[in-house]
């Protein structure tokens with residue numbers, strides 16, 4: 552294994568894979584208003600993502616040179632990827648046992664325990680409101696109650712569950728305390744995310760941005776909080792509340808976390824990205840059997856990382872998986 556490190560000592564240790572672009576939700580921070588109305592969301596999967604074997608070849612090549620510690624499967628909605636369990640099996644065989652998932656949990660109720668026994672021990676679930684009307688407006692989906700049964704099934708299956716809520720001014724900032732209390736009652740962590748300038752929000756956040764400070768102010772109106780030491784390459788800062796809960800804030804704007812970023816990304820077409828804030832991607836399939844050239848390509852991707860903070864990207868969250 553070669554020393555693939557940049558001048559800040561950053562390495563690629565975590566690979567995030569967007570398995571497909573399709574999703575059964577159309578969250579307002581992920582796809583634009585004119586993406587289409589609710590009725591079209593249930594259409595069958597259209598883009599042709601790579602097969603499990605094609606994904607596995609690329610993962611194996613990158614792992615051989617970087618020694619990946621974990622893989623996160625995202626999307627679109629990864630539970631819509633038809634060959635998910637074959638892919639998980641391939642990843643295990645490559646020797647990477649830390650396999651994680653980011654999902655909207657709509658299909659999780661039926662799959663949680665099978666995923667757990669297949670090796671997926673950790674899941675991040677997007678839940679942007681407790682109020683069903685607010686949640687439906689944000690996700691542009693008529694039935695968000697399945698998300699909650701999916702969350703509860705994941706907890707029951709023994710998965711390490713973390714909830715993610717993107718906070719938007721005037722849309723769901725009223726839900727910060729209900730979400731925190733829901734997570735605390737369930738015994739899971741919740742992270743509140745500052746809006747990211749991605750895709751259709753790249754040029755304008757339309758006044759939706761809600762900063763870390765205001766999230767903390769709202770929580771401290773109800774609870775005393777205590778900061779928890781941040782772990783290496785962690786995107787979130789965490790706090791313990793006097794109500795027995797643990798919450799985090801992923802503040803790409805207010806408290807940037809690029810200085811020790813260790814994330815590499817691959818989209819559903821096998822294109823790799825060194826940084827979420829840089830839309831330049833590399834198709835590495837041509838270099839899989841040439842370690843020298845593959846190393847140079849990975850080194851080039853590492854050089855794309857931001858020195859301090861995320862600046863935004865025209866890439867849509869849906870394509871690159873966040």
Ligand code: SF4
Nearest residue numbers: 809812826827857861
């Ligand atoms: S903007 Fe780039 S360098 Fe910064 S945390 Fe995101 S991926 Fe890492």
